[in-house]
Amino acid sequence: MSSVEKIKSNRYIQNIESWRWMTSLVLKGAAQTLATVGGGSKASRPSHVPENLAVDFNFTAIDCSETDIHAGWRKLFDKPDIFWTPQNGGHWVVTRAEYISTVMKTPDVFSSDEIILPKGAKPIRLLPLEAKPSEHGPYRAIIAKRVTPKAVTEMRDGVRALTIEMIESFRAKGECEFVEDFAKRLPIAVFLQLVDLPHDDREKLLEWTEVAVRSKSSLQLMMAFLHVINYLEYWIRERRAKPGDDLISDIVNAKIDGKPLSHDEIQGMLTTVLFGGLDTVAAILGFMAKFLAENPEHRQQLIANPKLIPKAIDEILRLHGIVNLSRSVAQDTELGGVFLKKGDMIQVPNSMFGVDDRATDEPLKVDFTRPNIAASHAAFGLGIHRCVGSTLARMELTMFLEEWLTRIPDFAIAPGKKATTVAGQVNGIVQLPLRWPVS
Template structure:
């Protein structure tokens, strides 16, 4: 028979115990980092016996031909080959290219585990939560985050987001030009995010640098280094939030509980790392791809000016056409896919950006139609299945407010004459350079 004391929640760890735990965790990360650096995968891996020779394609998603000018066209070229292939790059892994298979992988966590989502396998020193958690643990980690992204919570942010958006646009408006990525895409969502987690705005540049390296670097050691720098930065804020909790998302995670117990130090670090990388990069990438499209397509731009009610659907359509995230899964049990045997322990890469441009799923997928009917499976930009992005509602709001306020003030803009946008691939597709021009009142 259980006693009453057995039902009481565990006592919180003392400040001294927490500090020792922090030191131990930091030392372990340094050790893991050294081990990973010494055991980085070979540039070219040998083909395993179960991989058919006709399914081998020498493909490196971090070094795709043409990705610097049109990353989505570079991805789309994979549709000229097999629906599923194996590449010797990044430690050796499978790649799915068709919407049907992407859907299958993302909706079957028992076969395709989320315990490893970054390539090459082992290129990071910690477990990323909740995106690397499988059921039933996943729902407990996710619940801790989702309370900050409910419709009510996101609605409360709208006035502040609108005010900040207008402020940035009107400051650049008289100039008649801007480099959109650095002057807007990496200012608005980052300002909103840093306020949500209550981190200092002056840390913006170094956080953006680490995030860029983590999601787009071509070098596994550079990716590892960015993770270690981020973890070291987060460590200081864990100590502060334990000593002085605030009303912010970082504090909620640092001092949070799942299933009645406090989070371990590793769980806190894993959750805060995901929050940091997700908040600093994905919305910025979406903003830049949408703006690039509108700068190059004045007819579509005018359509939104004339009919602003199309903006919500336009956001979904542009996310379909210009997908962002390219993560991976670990094959958890032997299975057959597309007539090929996959073995437990294999890695499989899932380019979500190919989901929305698959002609087997969408009619004329490269065309953009702001009046297309809304469908639940229109795109996979926020993920599919249990790992759908927790911040999707906030991202949609930021994108909608941007389009409304930008088009009111800068309805006619284009890429600067003689210039061209630059794009990049990686774990997250992005725009690295987008020079825009428009007429000013004094022009």
């Protein structure tokens, strides 16, 4: 090792560089937050936005008190197919599958440089989600090797055992709060093993993630990102000094074209992995359990024929899209007869894709034998940014359905109570009180 390499690998030098980077990030985040907050609660309608396409819609405030978050999104089908809202910095919203697909599959026109609303509300570039098409592949490959079909198959027995253990811990009680007792435990336990982080950190990580994906405040959103970034700083230094067999070590010590990742790249990748691993599958599990609790005939169909489970997962995903991220218009363009200007933000709610009656016959009818069912939804995204962890997510959902329906075949939402769903960058479910008979 050369003298220069020794200096660069010195842990004290790394600490100084790390905290210098963190300080600059905090200052940048503070400036961005002030700019976002200072812009007022609503943006002025730009001159290129026709008055008839302006709709006052706030995706963080969808009313789901009497129905649910997905019913709230479906109300947008009564609006123009593509409309502009002054909320959250001002942005377009696309509601139809045709246009959602176009936006997500045309990254040269609809750039992923900015995927969070309002624009400038986060202090870091989320990788590989915000990578350009030309650079996306190498970033994705670093993560993908941990969640290949072969790697996921090797995890299957362990996840099944964990699923059974969690269900058995409350089965005899005849009731549970599904989100807290199961949905937030299973995928997070699997994820924390994948990244080798302490299980005791679960609660604070969940708290920061919840704020980051569903906060109504730009300041709270920024602070959640800074909390996570600060937390990750410690683990970056630890895994650089003592690499392990885990995803964080893979990212921290990765090279692309023989060149180590920059600190920005490492933090961007780890932040993306953390938010994705801690929230998305938990949300899907909640919506899946809610649907089966409210639809006993479909539940019985899976009990009678477990071979339908893979198709049932896709059908339930079709009805319950999760992510509502955005894109930035990279060049002046036209979409569905609407002129979009370079720099405009455009939200792409994938929860709308699978329930569009122009793309899916009888979209609100649940059919576990629906043909070509896997292609009928965008729950895991479309195009090059399709979720890299979808194979792992499907395996966890399969373990849940197989083991839960075997042990608790007859369950419903507890009498006098209801599920609580919430809006945000990611659709969520925060309460699901379930009850079942105990023999």
